[in-house]
Structure formats: structure tokens, C-alpha cells
Amino acid sequence: MTDPGGTLSAVVHGRRSIRMFLRDKPVPRELLTESLELAMRAPSNSNIQPWRLFLASGRRRDRLVEALLEQATRGYPATVGLPESFAELRREVGKMVYGAMGIARGDREARRIAQLRNWEYFRAPVAGAVCVHRDLGPVDSMSVGMFLQTLMLALTERGIGSCAQVSIAHFPDVVREHLEIPDELTVLCGLAIGYPDPDFAANHLDTPRNPVEANVVFRED
Template structure:
């Protein structure tokens, strides 16, 4: 049994992993628990594909080659929300000693997304393309449950929306059928304790900014 509150506080986006392999039994334990996540009409819409070893390396090579030639197909954030990404970039790149006008190192930092930040395990999160928003919420609850279960077992994770920017490469390399929508990636491994960005505590807004009580 694990301390849920502490696990939630310990979870963070790992942006550099050790090459140390991840024991399969830890993944299996976390996946079994995550299967208990709630879902609309209990359809359990999440689908996961994991790649390690040669398959992981082939995917990395294909993604890097494409990313160096073409920007990912990811819809931009609406203008009213763009400042969140900018503020996050200031914190992450600042912790790595990369200045705002250092385009070369910023480009290299972005490309690390497609190396899965060195994680030995990469997962691809999918759901059937005919499903809707309520089912995407179910997938999100599953993914959060999985991430917390992995965190409780001493593993680092990083949810990577950037990987969904090259869906056809992922589909081809991992034999993902066309009826599955590729939502995001999940890098899994042991966090590098010497990497400064792995010790960031990204700020959160107050509960009052996101929640309202009526007549409570």
C-alpha cells in the first residue's frame, strides 16, 4: 500500500531518464491497478501500446528524422491560453540554463521530446476514433491512475502530447490500426537525479481559480 497524498505530490514530469531498464513486473502491477479506473458505461476505452528495445529505438529514429524536417501537426493553443505554455517554458528552459533567445539549444531541447527524454519505455495512449469527449475523459482518468501507480513504484513519467503530432509515423512503426486515435505518448523510466529540470515544482493556480461552490 502507498501513501496516495504523497504520491500525488511526488508526481512530476520527468525530462531526463536513466538508461536503467524498467522491470516488467512493475509495469504489469501498475497497469492492473489502472484498469480499475472509471469509464463511461464501463467501456474502458483506453488502449495502450508500449515499445522497448529495438522497436523503441526505431520509433525514436523515425520521429527525430521527421521532426528535423517538419513541425508536428498539433493544433495551437488559443491565444488566451498561450501564456501557460510560455510560463512553463520559462521555468523548464531556465532550469536547464537555456536563455529565451538561445534558438539552437531550444531546438535541441524540443527534439528531446522525440527521444522520449531517454526513457527506456515509451507508451502510446489511444482510443477508438468513433468515441467522444466523455470517453476521452475516461482515458484521462485511466492515464492519471497509471501515472500515479508508476510514481508509487519509484518510476518517473512524462505525458507527451508532442508525439501525437506525427501520428502516421507512430501508426506505421507500432502497427496501430487506423480505427485507433493516437492521443499522446507516455515516457516511463527512472528519473535522472542529477538533471536540474527533474527537480522543478511547477506552480499551480489556486483552487478558487478553477472551482466554484454554489449554496454550499
């Protein structure tokens, strides 16, 4: 199948992780609904549609952020537990993101303040938690990922920004309590949704990607 207008390619290239939103610009519900309806078209193992998404706005979102920040200011995990073989790419993107925020390498306090914005959902007016049933396995989390990427692309197409956030899953109990998430669901990550702040340089980063050959192997003989 081709995309004669090039729309999909433009949207894929246009999406980027947004780390500063316009707090006071609400996301119209109809655009959110349209995007969610598109995301529901994602494929899944046996069509079980295992994604569960909880979205908070208004006072509910504010209470969630307040509780998350309270926890995070007391301390948060220093690493995301990535094996050393992946750490270099993480350092590279960290350098880019903090560099664009104007944070010098050794400035630990500025870095900490920037990291804390994770638990403020980067000021997004819509604060989400992406979940999956605890009895399902990695293959079903793949389906959740497909839903998530489709959602982020649909939002991008509508001029709305987003950021997936594993950082939110560092405090599952807080998220669970404030979003009333049932026990049988695992919190995989957070999702910030809102209009990007155009003046925030780190919102315009073109993060690099490996060449295809680094990740894909053709066996043709």
C-alpha cells in the same frame, strides 16, 4: 474516504513530468504490470475502458525514436494550437522548464535541441502511445485521461518516472506504423516511462498550480 497514511497525497505531490531518463536502466516488467493493473481500475463511461496503450521497448523503441527524430528534425509544429487565453500559462511553464535546463530565453537553437528530445521520448527505455477508438467522443477521452493519471501515479509510487507527451501525436503516421496501431484508433498522446535521471535539474521542478477558486466555482446560495 481518507488516506490515513497520507500515501496518495505524497504520490500526487511526488509525480512530476520527467524530461530526462536513465536510458540504460530498464523498467522491471512486474512493476509495469502492477502499475497497469492499478490503472485499469480507472472509472470510465459505461465501464467501456476505452484506453488503448501501446508500449515499445528494446529495438522496437529505438526504431520508433529514430523515425520520429527523422521527421521532427525536418520540422515540427511551432505551437500546440492553444488559444491565447491559455498561452500565458504555457509561457510560464516553458520559462521554468527551459530555465532549469540552463537555456537562456533567446537561445533558439538550445531550445530546439531540448524540444527535439520529446521525439527521443526523453531517452526513456519504454516509449508509449495512448489511444482511443476514433468513434468515441471527448467524454471517453476523459476516461483515457483517468487511466493515464492513475498509471502515472502508480508508476511514481514504484519510483518510476513518466511524461505524457502530446508532441508524439504530432506524427501519428510514424507512431502508427512503428507500433502497429490499428486504423480505428486515434493517437492522443505519447507516454515516456523510465527511471528519472536524478542529476537533471528540470526533473525536480515544482510547477505552480492555480488557486482552487480560479478553476472551481461553488454555488451555495
